[in-house]
Amino acid sequence: MMLATHIQTSIKQLLANKGKAFLTMLGIIIGIGSVIMIMTLGEIAKQFLLSQITQFGTNVVEIGITGELGPFQSQTDVYFTLDDIKALEQSSLLTEITGISSAYTLSSTLEYAGDSHAVSVWGDTEAAFSVNNLNPVAGRVYTAAEADRADRSIVLTERFAEEVFDTAIKAIGKTIRINGTSFNVLGVVNDLPFGGGPIGGNYVFIPLKTAYAYLAPSEDVNKITFILVEFAEGTEPAGFQDRLLFEIKRIKHLDNDQDDVFFVANRQQFLDIFDNVLLAIQLFVAAIAAISLIVGGIGIMNIMLVTVKERTKEIGLRKAVGAKNRSILIQFLIEAAVLTTVGGIIGIVGGLGLCYLAVMVVNAVQPDWQIQFVLVPLAIGLACGVSMLTGIGFGLYPAWKASRLHPIEALRYE
């Protein structure tokens, strides 16, 4: 009964003691604010990662060689060569392959107009560009024929090109030097996701054979550091990966149980790992938020006990004119719930505000990431519900005490 009246009374009470109410709600505000923040930031990070990875292509398996062959085999025994790549491409077990990027990478220094720049040189076939979703923003990438001829052509990544030449266009046709060898800038492609990963990347691409011919130390010639195998959309990744490994072991004459030799990563796995890490962080923050909510709830209980004491006469009067114990109980439960819900709403608005601010800051620092702010309706609903339940839970004892007051004693209370 009279729910609207109770809510109105509660809000009146709250507004009459704004400062006190705010301090009381602080625990709830912090608890709910952190729940909202971690859920929203988690979702924002996930969306960002997803957008980066889908741009990168999720239907790619990366395989590297760890060199851990066990005690009786030499480490240099196993590595990929271009012949292996050809064998994989032609395998009847792996018809889903749409391209293989076969990378030989080394760190070096690029010189232009008297300036030196640290670069990661990525020697690869022309497949590198399609497999990694790298598209020319200026000029063009090298062709299969040019790669096969070991042309001294080079393709730069966008940010690096802008760093050296101001704009991507200006880089085209320029001659740069790496380790004393001159290269002709053929084109500029978009940056790799996450700016090229933790290695931090001024990535430059040259044909694999060019890398062997001019830059690789003699013992590295014909060795491939890692391969990226792109497979057709709709392929079941786990099964494909198993068959791929089986074929690689067959080609490399390895025993079937020598899985340690390879480092295998598909990007779906990467997403799964991120999901797990995110979940762990979210659970951890949820635990802290729970503590904050408990502390906040005890604060609410405390203030409600004080309120019941202060308003003993009012309770006596209400009972004298016919309020039953249940009506008084409900009235004070609603007051506690209104208090925590208002605290929850402040927490939600504050948490979302901080998230928005964080997104703006990150976007200001890393403009090319273009992180999108997202609202998580589930988190907002959950936060509202939890804050209301906190009020009802911790308001129960004070409300019960209020409802048990004897009307005569309550009316005479001084």
Place this chain on the structure above:
Amino acid sequence: MPTSPRPSKTEAIIRITTLTKTYWNGAVAIPAVQGVDLTVRPGEFIALMGPSGSGKSTLMNLLAFLDAPSSGSYWFAGNNITDFSEDYLADLRNSVLGFVFQQFHLLPRTTALDNVALPLLYTGVKRKQARLRAAELLQKVGLGDRVYHRPNELSGGQQQRVSIARALVNNPMVLFCDEPTGNLDTKTSGDIMKLISQLHHEGKTIIMVTHAEEIADYAERRVQLRDGKIVQS
């Protein structure tokens, strides 16, 4: 809701026989009301009087369903009241009684209108209707132009008028007044007593607790208590 048929003119509205109330202070029994017989007829205006500790307040609390007696019987409007559970007494207070207190007991930060309407909300009357009825009664007690004032914007006499309006809002069978002028100056006291007398002349049954002779003079019958017993009725 209790069944409460309006009594005929001759039937007693309240009849109590050998009513007692004993409070316990640890193991010590304090007999506040010791076997009281009293009959109140419809339309009567009774003043309950007696020195402090005489049991007049306890008796009023028992008559007004604010407390349960230790023994004895209580007929209200012909019904023998045997159920003294908190919920049932709350229903009785809400439906057949009105209260005027010495300290007014108005809700702060709440308009006169909503203060008067309060008992009806516990009856389950819709707020809009309750407010209409409350406005009607504020008009009756002479505060038609003060309906949206809050208690702190009203004088003591005006506050007591609001509380009288609140006591009448459910059209009670009996109006209980506990020292209704105890917090008011002489002039205002006279005004309030004139209002209560007017209600009596309109046929309301009124039971008033007071210790002041000049206030008791407004009543038509005095019930004098001493040591928990009626000494003069």
